[in-house]
Amino acid sequence: MTEGTGPDETVRHSKVVIIGAGFSGIALGHALLGSRFTDFTLLERADDVGGVWKANTYPGCTCDVPSNLYSLSFAPNPDWTSTYSTQPEIQRYLAGCLDRFGLRPHLRTGVDVTAAAWDEAAQLWRLTTSEGPWTAQVLVSAVGPLTEPKLPDVPGIERFRGTIMHSARWDASHDLTGERVASIGTGASAIQYVPRIVDQVGELLVFQRSAPWIMPHDKRPTTPEERERYRTNPRAQKIDRAKVYVSKELLVAGFAKQPKIMKVLSRLSTKHMESQVADPTLREALTPDFTLGCKRIVPSNEWYPALQKPNVTLVPEALSEIRERSVVGSDGVEREVDTIIFATGFHVADIPFADRVRGRSGELMMERWKGSPRAYLGTSVPGFPNFFMFLGPNTGLGHSSMVFMIESQVEHVKNAIRALDTSGASAIEVDQRVHDDYNATIDKKMATTVWELGGCTTFYQDANGRNASIYPDWTFRFRRDAKRWRPEAYRLTTGADA
Numbered sequence: 480m481t482e483g484t485g486p487d488e489t490v491r492h493s494k495v496v497i498i499g500a501g502f503s504g505i506a507l508g509h510a511l512l513g514s515r516f517t518d519f520t521l522l523e524r525a526d527d528v529g530g531v532w533k534a535n536t537y538p539g540c541t542c543d544v545p546s547n548l549y550s551l552s553f554a555p556n557p558d559w560t561s562t563y564s565t566q567p568e569i570q571r572y573l574a575g576c577l578d579r580f581g582l583r584p585h586l587r588t589g590v591d592v593t594a595a596a597w598d599e600a601a602q603l604w605r606l607t608t609s610e611g612p613w614t615a616q617v618l619v620s621a622v623g624p625l626t627e628p629k630l631p632d633v634p635g636i637e638r639f640r641g642t643i644m645h646s647a648r649w650d651a652s653h654d655l656t657g658e659r660v661a662s663i664g665t666g667a668s669a670i671q672y673v674p675r676i677v678d679q680v681g682e683l684l685v686f687q688r689s690a691p692w693i694m695p696h697d698k699r700p701t702t703p704e705e706r707e708r709y710r711t712n713p714r715a716q717k718i719d720r721a722k723v724y725v726s727k728e729l730l731v732a733g734f735a736k737q738p739k740i741m742k743v744l745s746r747l748s749t750k751h752m753e754s755q756v757a758d759p760t761l762r763e764a765l766t767p768d769f770t771l772g773c774k775r776i777v778p779s780n781e782w783y784p785a786l787q788k789p790n791v792t793l794v795p796e797a798l799s800e801i802r803e804r805s806v807v808g809s810d811g812v813e814r815e816v817d818t819i820i821f822a823t824g825f826h827v828a829d830i831p832f833a834d835r836v837r838g839r840s841g842e843l844m845m846e847r848w849k850g851s852p853r854a855y856l857g858t859s860v861p862g863f864p865n866f867f868m869f870l871g872p873n874t875g876l877g878h879s880s881m882v883f884m885i886e887s888q889v890e891h892v893k894n895a896i897r898a899l900d901t902s903g904a905s906a907i908e909v910d911q912r913v914h915d916d917y918n919a920t921i922d923k924k925m926a927t928t929v930w931e932l933g934g935c936t937t938f939y940q941d942a943n944g945r946n947a948s949i950y951p952d953w954t955f956r957f958r959r960d961a962k963r964w965r966p967e968a969y970r971l972t973t974g975a976d977a
């Protein structure tokens with residue numbers, strides 16, 4: 480059974496509701512079915528699965544961690560056509576997983592969960608959705624950290640008469656041919672789409688507030704022989720996956736343990752730039768002013784060549800104003816444009832869904848956090864019984880696959896649901912002291928990392944300047960801590976004794 484009616488006969492009910500059907504929701508669904516747990520529903524607001532890989536359709540959208548690692552460990556795909564897959568291929572992979580795992584009957588698409596409140600008397604979650612009310616004993620937020628696109632607060636944005644789009648809401652029906660386009664931001668998305676649109680547009684202004692570190696890309700198409708080898712010998716793909724994991728993990732030594740190591744990588748990145756950019760003035764404008772690693776490192780062999788095309792102007796300034804038909808940089812120069820593309824990222828540090836979920840006290844999670852999101856293992860928060868989230872505070876990585884973190888959390892959430900189920904209790908809630916100790920350790924570890932010492936301001940920082948996004952340690956430690964069930968970390972209660 481995937482859904483039925485609960486204590487209130489007229490309201491749909493599932494024992495577990497998972498909000499979101501990206502990597503996280505699908506991985507948890509697979510784990511629940513694997514534990515013979517069938518009373519759960521995946522509520523997804525989009526019309527299909529895939530999460531960011533359904534939403535981000537901009538030209539050139541590709542993962543920047545090799546696909547052998549950026550995929551579910553228990554569902555290897557021998558058929559990737561490239562060592563780094565493109566968005567349509569990853570979305571198809573996830574849709575294929577859904578079917579392969581038998582999750583389709585558990586999925587409800589087109590359902591936006593707009594609010595969730597814990598009902599202490601009934602010991603369950605009451606959800607408000609675009610399809611009416613829903614109840615659940617356990618609520619899992621798998622809404623993703625990069626789910627709510629962020630537009631910068633630029634004066635005049637509402638006055639613009641041309642087209643505005645965000646990279647995460649690409650409008651393919653809008654023809655950019657011959658247009659004057661301003662692209663705002665130089666993060667991972669812009670670095671991927673700028674080389675793809677540069678030959679189509681008339682003029683392209685690239686606004687760069689802060690120059691990114693770019694590494695040489697080792698992307699290449701996979702060969703038929705490789706694919707055949709993976710198909711006939713899945714162990715070979717496992718070994719290649721492990722090699723990628725280890726090579727990525729070595730970067731933690733530089734990020735989190737000894738930031739000086741990043742100097743070696745900086746030299747590699749600088750050489751890459753120098754080999755592609757001859758003009759010393761342009762080189763200077765493209766030289767980052769913070770330690771490598773402080774912001775996500777992006778691989779590209781196409782970014783610098785694209786910036787040097789005759790129809791491109793690099794504006795090494797922040798965008799400071801938008802007028803009816805033009806944009807103005809912080810240099811005060813006004814430039815006419817037809818379309819503005821914002822590659823300005825997402826609301827990350829304010830944790831999506833925290834503004835929609837009310838715990839035992841009736842307080843919203845974001846109110847309780849007072850600007851600084853914290854959770855135990857990025858998953859559970861005191862005062863929010865039977866609630867778990869994926870990729871919550873301090874689970875982000877600047878160097879490796881988020882799927883590794885997701886699979887770690889799957890183990891934790893599965894164990895928590897099992898503990899609740901077998902105990903006969905009605906609620907499970909993380910212990911406040913365990914939560915506080917965990918976060919004190921995170922803060923202590925963060926203090927010596929490149930994110931703290933690297934001299935950059937990023938979307939990783941919350942309203943109080945605390946880094947609420949990054950996990951500041953080896954990822955295998957996170958896996959170990961998430962996997963190992965510590966009964967003392969959680970309180971199991973029944974309605975009467977909560």
Ligand SMILES: Cc1cc2nc3c(=O)[nH]c(=O)nc-3n(C[C@H](O)[C@H](O)[C@H](O)COP(=O)(O)OP(=O)(O)OC[C@H]3O[C@@H](n4cnc5c(N)ncnc54)[C@H](O)[C@@H]3O)c2cc1C
Nearest residue numbers: 499501502503524530531542543544591592622623880881
């Ligand atoms: C362009 C892009 C490229 C990336 N590349 C990489 C990469 O190379 N390597 C890497 O490790 N990570 C990458 N990431 C990070 C990515 O967020 C994670 O890797 C991973 O895909 C997160 O999966 P998820 O299921 O947790 O969240 P998501 O994929 O964001 O899925 C969340 C789902 O929840 C749904 N949802 C949200 N709110 C609601 C609601 N209120 N009601 C109902 N449904 C809701 C959304 O529609 C979405 O389908 C990238 C992100 C982006 C945007």
